Structures are given as C-alpha cells and as structure tokens.
Amino acid sequence: MTDWIDACAADDIDEEDVIRFDHDGRTFAVYRSMENDYFCTDGFCTHEQVHLADGLVMDHVIECPKHNGQFDYRTGAAKRSPVCENLGTYRVKVEGGRVFIEL
C-alpha cells in the first residue's frame, strides 16, 4: 500500500537544485530539473551515508558532496565512481503548488 506524501512546496526548490526531505525515519532528496520537472531519490549516497542534498545538481546528475560520485537523479543510475550501486527512486507529482512523493 503506497501513499502520496506532501514533501514541500514546488518553489521551495530552485531550478536545477535539490532539497532534503525526511519522513518516517527515512531521508530523501527531491530535485527540480532545468525543465521544471520534479524527481525524488533516496537521500543518502550509496557509497557512504552522506546527504545528497548537499551536493551539486548539474545536467540531470546529482554529484555527491563527499567523493564526487554521480547519479542520474531521474533513474537513480550510478554514473561515476566511487558509486557503483544505483539509488532508489520514487514517483513524484505536483498538485496545487505542492510536491508529493509516492512512498
């Protein structure tokens, strides 16, 4: 049984940026792309427990702030070592100016 969880306001996130969202003891990263699309992945890097929301968003890639590992935040695919394991991704919808993620 999944739920749509209200994560933030759509304009809480700058264009081509990311914010952290914590829910129910878990942490997520919520992204806004250049094209104004929204995405959500696990909040921690798969290499070590580092919050991706402190990283850099660039061309649909999130770069981890610790060792510069990269993921495609649309698919969660690991793109650059030292990350080897993909990120979990979550469906997102925007309604009434709010961003919801499906958990």
Place this chain on the structure above:
Amino acid sequence: MTQRDYSLLGPDAKRAVKAGLAAADWYHTDIPRKDMKALMKREDRTAIRDTVILFGAMAVFAAIGIWLWPSWWSAPFWLAYGVLYGSAMDSRWHECGHGTAFRTGKYNDWVYQIASFCMVRNPVTWRWSHARHHTDTIIVGRDPEIVAMRPPALFRIVLNFFGIVDGLTGWQRMLVNASGRLDPEEATYVPESEQPRVIRIARIWTAIYAATIALALAMQSILPLMLIGLPRLYGAWHHVLTGVLQHAGLAENVIDHRLNSRTVYMNRISRFIYWNMNFHVEHHMFPMVPYHRLPQLHERIKHDLPAPNRSIWQAYREVLPILRRQLGYHDDFLTRALPRTAQPYRVDLHQSALGEAETTSDGTPKAPAVPAH
C-alpha cells in the same frame, strides 16, 4: 608513548572503527546553500586554459631538451619539463580525479588518465584510495595516503623528492597488477567489480614502458626515457615539497579538517603547478569546489579556520622542528588554535586525541582545540 600501525589491516584499523572515527561526520563551516552553489559551479574555461598552457609548455621544453641533447645546456629544459610531468601532473591527477576541474566529464577523464600514467598511479586503484583519504583523513589504520607518519619516515620523504620510493612502488605495483593480481591492501578498498579495469590499465602501461625501453635500447640512448618515465623521478620534488605540508605534524584521529590539514599561501608558479591545493583545509572541507574557486572559498570561511601559513618557507619552519621531535616522541604534534570567531566541534571526541599535544602552531604549549573565549 603510543606505537602506531598505519597498515589498513592492523590493530589501529580496528581501533578506529570501534572509536567511531571511521566514516564519521566531519565538521563543515556553515555556508548558505546559495553561496555554496555558486562556489561549486563548474566551468571548462579556466581548466582548458591551464591545460593548454601546461601541455604547451611541456611540448616546448621537451622539444628544446631534445634539440640540445646530449649537451648539458639541455638540463634546465629537462628540469622544467620534469617538474610539469612529475609534479604538475600530481595536482591534475588529483583535481580531475575529483571530477571538479572541468565541467565536461570526459575532459576530466582524459586529463586524469594522462596524469595517472605520468605519476604511475593506477587510475582505478587511486580513485578508491583517494576516496578513503577523504572519508578518513589522517585516521591511523584507515587512511592509505598518510605521508608523514609517526615517527616520520624522513628518509622516505627525502627519497621521494626524487620520486624514488613512490615511483618505484608505482612501477612495481603496475607489474603486479599487469600479472593479474592486486596488492592485499589495495583489495581492501577497490571493489571486486573494478579490479579487472585495474589489471587492464596496468597491462597497457607496461606495454608503453616496454616500447619506450625498446626504443632507448635501439637508439643506444636514454633520451626516450627522459621523456617518459624518468621525469617521474627528476621532476617529483615540487609535488613532494608542497604535498608534505598538507597534513604533516598535525593531529591524527580527529574529525575536523581544521585540526589535521594546513592551508599555506604560495607564490603563483607553485600555485599553478599545485592547482591551488595549498588551500588544503578548504579542499577537504568542501571537495566539490573546483580548484579555481578555492581562493574565493578561503575568503568566505577563513574566519572559521586556523590562521594559514604565510609561505612555503614559513610552513617548513613550523613543520620541520615538529617532525624532528616526533622522531623521539611520537605523540608530539601541532595543535591548531582556532580563531575566536570559529565554531568548536566534537570537543568530547577530540579531547583524547588532542590531550597530549605539546605545541601549538604559534609555538605556545597546550592550547585548547576550541576557541579560547
């Protein structure tokens, strides 16, 4: 006096994990997200300019060196070529390994591959080793890149000014890898999925060196080796001169880069060769910031950092006496006094590591590791 075991497989490695020092939460100066994004922003222009200058200068120096060969008049040009090959490539390896020098990923990768070859550091192995250095900076038994251990291996450091230990180790590991094996310590941080790449690259390099040596034999001259291989030795001095200052003599087993890393102001030529890694506290605290923005980052956070060393010379005047003392008393080190404007961090955890400090960076005894309010 504490005996240290710097191997990644020894008792200190286990102790670090047990004490919560492995993969710990390190201190970061607070910077608003907007400012941080501006500092992290990538561009190609500056690194392309620097790379064209670097490779252009190498081509010119090498051409003049070959032209004047075998006269002694060629020596200054080989020395200049050597320092770009055996030292500037160290910083290019480093920055492009982080992937921050260029915005375009493949430019980082190309320069990283070339620089790794020049420095004889397997590009796969060393990416993992350097990741560990950032996770566990100067944590004994965890960090594979500690240069000045305790007691400091001064003879080894002196030999490395001529690339002797690191160069020879690099070639030896290359041959081990080319034979299809990994060193047992390397195997602790290189994931299995990456190990075939380590071996493939080592084989390509071995073939390049074999061709260079064959050419030297055919020509009955060391000239081909003056271009490929030997500059790793005769040009290494600058990267060791600057690299030793990164952490030597400072605290071990702390999780605050302000206490275990050193920022040193340097002349423009050294900064070009070193690609601004003299801002070393800043680099460790925020590895996402490209080398060309480190001076800006330094200005932004210096209120929260220990005073930088004013020059290479002044930094050595601080480091050498402490290294000499560590030969006799391993627990001696420099405590970095933080300015009054700095945020303290994890005093509880650091008290045990810093409790035995005898000297502060300004020469006074036993200063606290937190601001003296």
